[in-house]
Amino acid sequence: MDYENGKKRKVRNRHQLKTQLLSLRYLIVCLCCFFVLLFFLSSGKVFTLSVRSDSLRPSLRVPALSVLSSMDSIHRSFHGRFPPLRVEDRVKFPDHLLLILSTRIGKGEKNLVCVYHGVKEETLALPAISTDEFDEFRSIARCPNAPLNFSSSVDLQFHGDLVKKTKKQKQSKVHNWEKVGYEAVIDGDTVVVFVKGLNRRPHKESDPSYYKCQFEIGKSDVEVLVTKAVAAAQEVVRCVLPESLKLKAETFKVSVIHIDPRGRSTPALPSVARINGSDSIVKKKSGRNKHELCVCTMLWNQAPFLREWIMYHSWLGVERWFIYDNNSDDGLQEEIGSLNGEGYNVSRHVWPWIKTQEAGFSHCAVRAKEECNWVGFFDVDEFYYFPTHRSRGSPSKNALRSLVSNYTSWEMVGEIRTECHSFGPSGLTTVPSRGVTVGYTCRQANPERHKSIIRPEMVTSSLLNEVHHFQMKEGVGHLSLVESVAVVNHYKYQVWETFKAKFYRRVATYVVDWRENQNQGSKDRAPGLGTEAVEPVDWKRRFCEVWDTGLKDLVLSSFADGVAGYLPWQRQLQEQE
């Protein structure tokens, strides 16, 4: 249990009557602690900040004072940078530690060090890998994994601050990424919790009666509520939202309880998932007030390609963008900021969880449900294209939106599928300065896979999905468009420089060291490439069977500036170079 001893707990759940007796004991322990604390306070010795000068990290400032006797000196030691950094949770990934802070810090805060505590009470400070915002009330920081004989219970400090001594037994628990509740989102009268470690059959719905959700309310006065699950699949458990939490402008921790086949509850799984009760106030939009068409995507370091993709699809009628950002450090936030300044409606969601694309899409589908009739799930290198509009000479403006809106009143269509054409490097050797739609014009002959635009209202309550393939409610089907009406141009194999980065990303999704010979059967591997990121001699000529300038011609005739032939996203691309 994560509560500290000295904290009174209220337990509402009837199954936990015994705990109420225990809480009496806690109360006594608490009172004792209080008096001991009072004693120390009066003797002025409790706040001992010990400083390690032992040359582990020369960057740590060695102050003259090692014993501080009042709250006042503590304030001073933070150099006015109040509030201090509060690490709320730690999650251990194979290649880093994720720290979740209840303090707001921004993206790219350079001035932070991770402090590790060793077995012999020595401390080690290493620079933090990265920081970012997380949700409305938290931030994240990444730290290198603890070296041998150092605890993973890492603290975070501003570079130059005093190293605070932590007693070993007081170090907080570190959650293992294999077994932890990591996100939660309110959906009407329910909460959707995302959990690692339930070990369920893939691609199948689970029996919700094996699960319950536990809500922890309050910081000093922890109150626990338990509700039943109503749906479950993959990493998702959906539970009833306790009535008393609705509308409360407070945050609650949510975790999942597994019920074994004999009906016994196991202790709640560790969790870092939190919700804010206020999120249950839905600005209930009726179908007509919703955006007709939104897009969810997950990306990592593709900022230079975002502008063309958003401008083009906005022209096709996309009104709202949800970008799930997996630790980008290439100026994505700034790019999104400037697009918003130009009237596009784009939000960035920090998604630090590895190998969780399905969960990310489910999360996005829940969020988009309140705002959008239709949601497309496609990547930044994929572009919808309507060949017929061109042959008929009519412009494509808003074509995608009007296509989906033609089916909004159909109760039986929950998904619209469009086939993809995979484009090759098209003879290029450098990143095309006018954008991908104009640069790449040679593709493979046969379409491959398809992309989906779905109605979030119609997906099953368990949110069961296979990346962009959501299972729909009973009786709801999908519509497949024919190639001559609409296709997706997938700029899958771009110039080597771009492809290499994507290749690295793909492999990184599966193994920590991408040179390891794993996952060779994956569909996402380029045929014949193996695991080596070495440019094949004929790369620029590969994947080229049909020259297809359809989208290029459309883009040039609809977007290019009359005199100079500039495209609206072009300046941006050149700045990147």
Ligand SMILES: *[C@@H]1O[C@H](CO)[C@@H](O)[C@H](O)[C@H]1NC(C)=O
């Ligand atoms: C870690 O601690 C163990 C036992 O205290 C010791 O034998 C070992 O040498 C230490 N390893 C390092 C790298 O310090």
Ligand SMILES: *[C@@H]1O[C@H](CO)[C@@H](O)[C@H](O)[C@H]1NC(C)=O
């Ligand atoms: C919860 O959300 C409400 C409304 O957005 C906000 O005013 C409040 O500060 C949030 N509470 C916390 C603890 O973040």
Ligand SMILES: *[C@@H]1O[C@H](CO)[C@@H](O)[C@H](O)[C@H]1NC(C)=O
């Ligand atoms: C973006 O969309 C949201 C939700 O649909 C809406 O509340 C908000 O006002 C929009 N923002 C802009 C800048 O249009």
Ligand SMILES: *[C@@H]1O[C@H](CO)[C@@H](O)[C@H](O)[C@H]1NC(C)=O
């Ligand atoms: C949508 O329906 C309208 C009216 O029936 C039709 O004119 C239009 O071509 C359809 N749009 C698409 C993209 O299918």
Ligand SMILES: *[C@@H]1O[C@H](CO)[C@@H](O)[C@H](O)[C@H]1NC(C)=O
């Ligand atoms: C996010 O990026 C990291 C590398 O920073 C990678 O290991 C991880 O698999 C990615 N996650 C997703 C969901 O793409």
